[in-house]
Amino acid sequence: MHRKLLLLLVPTVCILLVATSLYLGHDHLTRLPKLHIPNRTSAIHTCNHCERLVSLPYPPYRNDNKTDMVVVDQGTVLPAKRIQPYISAILDPSSTELPRLECPALNASRYDVLKDMGDASASESGHIDYYFALDLRNCLPLLPRLLGSIVEAIRFLGPERCALSIVEGNSPDGTADVLQALSPFLEQLGFSYFYESSDINPAKGDRIRKLAQLRNLALHPLFNDETKNRTSAATTVLFINDVAACAEDLLELALARRALGADMTCAMDWTYVGPDPTFYDVWLARGMNGDSFFAIPPDGYWNAAWNLFWDAPETKARYDARLPFQVFSCWNGAVAFGAAPLMAEDGLRFRGGPQMFCKDLWARGYGKIAVVPAVNLEYSDGKAEKIKRLKGYTSDAVRGQAEDRVLIDWIPEPPGKIKCMPNWGNQFWRPWNESLQVS
Known part of the structure; x- marks a missing residue:
């Protein structure tokens, strides 16, 4: 009788002890909401001085028995419980915990070709085929969509073939806390993640020069000792601004570069x-006639902004048909370019704005620069949703496009002169090759 009573009491006491310990320690716990990722194990860890999250989200392509645990500590600005929803959203495309632009599922058959580099030298084990580069500042609300799309694209392409480089600075909203906390999670996904915080502030002093410095910092891991043997002229660089982009937007830029033979x-x-x-x-942005995409009078009013390519009928026709068209220069929120000019002995670097970068590309023989009007971006989730409703998602725009119509009849020479605009009231034309970089 006593033995039976003892057997009943022991489990009851254990349950009470566990419940009491959880209650007393609940202020120290930060829980990661369930991620819709297969093969995931998670656990909660407590400490006496901080909130911590321990979780291991396994990516879908891995099936192993690792039990390593990842800890998210307090950030400099944000507590761990504020950081964890961003981690969840970035890693899990189906997460709805934070608001963001809704994106369609990837059309895998359209982008499967990006998994085949073709060049034997680029198919070597460990080679970085796709290098994603970003300069981010004070853009916390955008991270779930922007970084979530990048992670989705990398998972599709193959994490072992990709690298992500982010340079952040001057972000009082907690952007840096999330980017730092992401590191162990992204490493578990299997791709190289380079994060750097910089005190370069474009808001003070020479803005263009400082932006060029930040872009070069984001490119630096391409050439450092850790990765220089894993990158080559075959690497594709995707440089992305702080935009609300879907994974298909990024993959379409890479696909168009490949399909068009574009630089x-x-x-x-x-x-x-x-x-x-x-x-x-x-x-x-300048067209192949050297002019801006729409006319801006000296008073600075954008009344003609609706009339794109008013003085370039062939470009306008292709734009209206959502077909890629050649330009002298562009950036437009996101770009894909080959790493070959960066890898040369006198490797190209940013020495000014993107227009200067394009000018240097032309000077080195890389003048196949194109805009892909199927990809339309905006700089916030809410307004990006409006753009997608108005212009259509990328998958809508490219549906049914005939391959022979998409191809560009490349013009080998740049326009003789380019319109310069230091400000709206000071517009003038100068030779395209003025102030070229001297080799």
Whole structure:
């Protein structure tokens, strides 16, 4: 009788002890919501001085029995419980814990070709075929969509073939906390992640020069001792601004570069200065006639912003048909370009804005630069949703396009002169090769 009573009491006491310990320690726990990722194990870890999360999200392509645990500590700005929803959203495409632009499922059959590099030298084990580069500042709300799409694209391409380089600085909103906390999770996904915080502040001093420095910092891991033997001229660089992009937007830029034989492809980026969207990168984008994408009078009013390519009928026809078209220069929120000019002995680097970068590409014989109007981007989730409703998602825009119509009849020589615009009231034409980099 006593033995039976003892057997009943022992489990009861154990349950009470566990419940009491959890109650007393609940203030120290930060729980990661369930991720819809197969083969995941998770655990909670407590400490006396901080909130910590321990979780191991296994990516779908791995099936092993590792039990390593990842800890998210307090950030400099954000507590761990504020960081964890961003980690969840970035790693899990189906997460709805944080608001973000809704994106369609990837059309795998369209982008499968990107998994085959073709070049034997580029198929070597460990070679970085796709290098994603970003400079981010104070863009916490955008991270679930932007980084979530990049992670989705990398998973599709094959994590072992990809690298992600992010340079952050001057972010009082906690952007840096999330980017730092991501590191062990992304390493578990199997791709190289390079994160650097910089105190270079483009808001003070020479903005263009400092932005060039930040872009070069984001490219630096391409050439450092750790990765220089894993990158080559066959590597594709995807440089992405702080935009609300879907995974298909990024993959389409890479696919278009390959399909067109382009040296560089750009999206179209938009902003809302009123009820209707306006093309954003008008400062630096130039057509093959050397002119801006729309006319801006000296008074600076964008009344003609709706009339894109008003003086370039062939370009306008291709734009209206959502077909890629050649330009002298572009950036437009996101680009894909080959690493070959960067890998040369006198490797190309940013020494000014993107227009200068394109000018240097032309000077080195890389003038196959194209805009892909099927890819339309904006700089916030809410307005990106409006753009996607108006312009269509990339998958909508490319559906049914005939391959022979997509191809570009490349013009080998740049326009003789380019319109310069230091400000709206000071517009003038100069030779395209003025101020070229001297080898």
